[in-house]
Amino acid sequence: ISKSPKKLPNGFYEKAAHNNTQRVVSVCKMYFLDYYCDMFDYVISRRQRTKKVLEYLEHKRAQNMSDQTLNMEWNGYIQQEHDVLRKRRLKPKHKDFE
Amino acid sequence: MAFLQNFHLSPGQTIRSTRGFKWNSGPNQQQQQQQQQSQEELPPSSSPLRAKENNARPFNDTSNNNTVYGGDPLLTTPIRSEPQLQQQQNVTDFNYTPSHQKPYIQPQSGTTVTTHQDIKHIVEMTLGSEGVLNQAVKLPRGEDENEWLAVHCVDFYNQINMLYGTITEFCSPQSCPRMIATNEYEYLWSKGKGIPPVSVSAPKYVEYLMRWCQDQFDDEAIFPAKKDGVFPERFIDKIIIPILRRLFRVYAHIYCHHFNEILELNLQTVLNTSFRHFCLFAEEFKLLRPADFGPLLELVTELRDR
Ligand SMILES: [Zn+2]
Numbered sequence: 417i418s419k420s421p422k423k424l425p426n427g428f429y430e431k432a433a434h435n436n437t438q439r440v441v442s443v444c445k446m447y448f449l450d451y452y453c454d455m456f457d458y459v460i461s462r463r464q465r466t467k468k469v470l471e472y473l474e475h476k477r478a479q480n481m482s483d484q485t486l487n488m489e490w491n492g493y494i495q496q497e498h499d500v501l502r503k504r505r506l507k508p509k510h511k512d513f514e
Numbered sequence: 515m516a517f518l519q520n521f522h523l524s525p526g527q528t529i530r531s532t533r534g535f536k537w538n539s540g541p542n543q544q545q546q547q548q549q550q551q552s553q554e555e556l557p558p559s560s561s562p563l564r565a566k567e568n569n570a571r572p573f574n575d576t577s578n579n580n581t582v583y584g585g586d587p588l589l590t591t592p593i594r595s596e597p598q599l600q601q602q603q604n605v606t607d608f609n610y611t612p613s614h615q616k617p618y619i620q621p622q623s624g625t626t627v628t629t630h631q632d633i634k635h636i637v638e639m640t641l642g643s644e645g646v647l648n649q650a651v652k653l654p655r656g657e658d659e660n661e662w663l664a665v666h667c668v669d670f671y672n673q674i675n676m677l678y679g680t681i682t683e684f685c686s687p688q689s690c691p692r693m694i695a696t697n698e699y700e701y702l703w704s705k706g707k708g709i710p711p712v713s714v715s716a717p718k719y720v721e722y723l724m725r726w727c728q729d730q731f732d733d734e735a736i737f738p739a740k741k742d743g744v745f746p747e748r749f750i751d752k753i754i755i756p757i758l759r760r761l762f763r764v765y766a767h768i769y770c771h772h773f774n775e776i777l778e779l780n781l782q783t784v785l786n787t788s789f790r791h792f793c794l795f796a797e798e799f800k801l802l803r804p805a806d807f808g809p810l811l812e813l814v815t816e817l818r819d820r
Contacts, residue, residue, distance in 0.1 A: 494656040
């Protein structure tokens with residue numbers, strides 16, 4: 417009956433005012449805020465760790481540590497980082513909010 | 515909320531609704547009407563959409579004019595070609611326009627903020643500037659590419675789940691009886707090999723899609739959880755790319771059919787950030803082809819060139 421053009425679906429404001437919608441929206445905003453803070457924190461601190469390890473290895477090389485040992489140390493470090501990254505994928509996630 | 519309130523939805527920017535009819539009729543009638551509508555709504559240059567775009571985008575007008583009327587070639591932006599304009603005219607429910615993105619790149623100044631908003635503001639500023647996201651998607655030195663892609667794949671799945679979760683009230687089998695993005699793209703769901711793909715409602719499609727992703731994430735042989743677990747052969751081609759290709763369609767549906775709701779809920783920054791991150795990631799590892807971006811190709815170009 418009423419076909420007047422509107423940009424939002426019927427009952428939008430009623431639905432938007434629902435506690436559930438309000439809750440889901442604020443959870444969503446918090447999720448993204450947390451996600452990006454955490455993600456940047458991870459990326460930046462990982463780079464700092466890598467930089468330190470590289471400096472350390474460079475220092476050791478100057479002290480004539482063998483290439484083999486240097487590689488082992490580097491690989492050991494990489495393996496640790498790899499494990500940390502995998503754990504990030506597996507950390508308990510927010511479950512569906514539908 | 516204040517930090518997002520510099521968004522101005524002027525009347526010229528509102529999208530002419532093609533939706534009102536959907537709530538007043540039964541399912542069959544709806545489909546017919548929708549098809550009729552899509553045919554009727556393609557008059558050439560007189561389309562209100564076209565007019566709206568000209569009004570709402572003074573920003574791009576110069577490049578438009580340059581291209582169309584042959585202005586100084588040095589100042590012409592090559593992406594604004596005639597075929598693209600033509601294509602835009604044919605889009606009826608083109609629910610995003612570049613002007614919607616503007617506030618995201620114009621940081622607000624002088625707002626009194628609570629601590630909470632302050633953090634948001636910082637993240638916002640960070641995300642809006644100097645390619646921080648471009649940097650963040652790069653493979654860390656020494657890391658296994660499969661693991662890096664797997665982590666991101668799960669992250670984007672979670673982000674999309676969150677985003678879609680906010681509009682579930684507005685995306686119903688009645689409002690969206692088919693999983694479409696503009697009237698030019700419909701995504702069909704195939705329940706398995708040999709079974710012909712079928713047309714399903716948008717919420718059903720998203721439900722199937724999320725379930726399908728989750729099943730793969732839970733499969734130790736595909737997404738190893740154990741310390742010594744390894745990824746399968748050709749993990750990127752066989753697993754990562756198909757998942758991302760499908761996850762993209764949820765962005766496409768939200769942008770094309772629920773962007774007004776997203777605006778009202780003040781989630782446009784979150785959506786744009788998430789989508790931009792997704793695109794930069796896909797680009798960094800060459801995961802999606804332009805064809806995969808279908809209805810959002812223009813937006814993708816724009817986000818990338820920002
Ligand atoms: Zn929908």
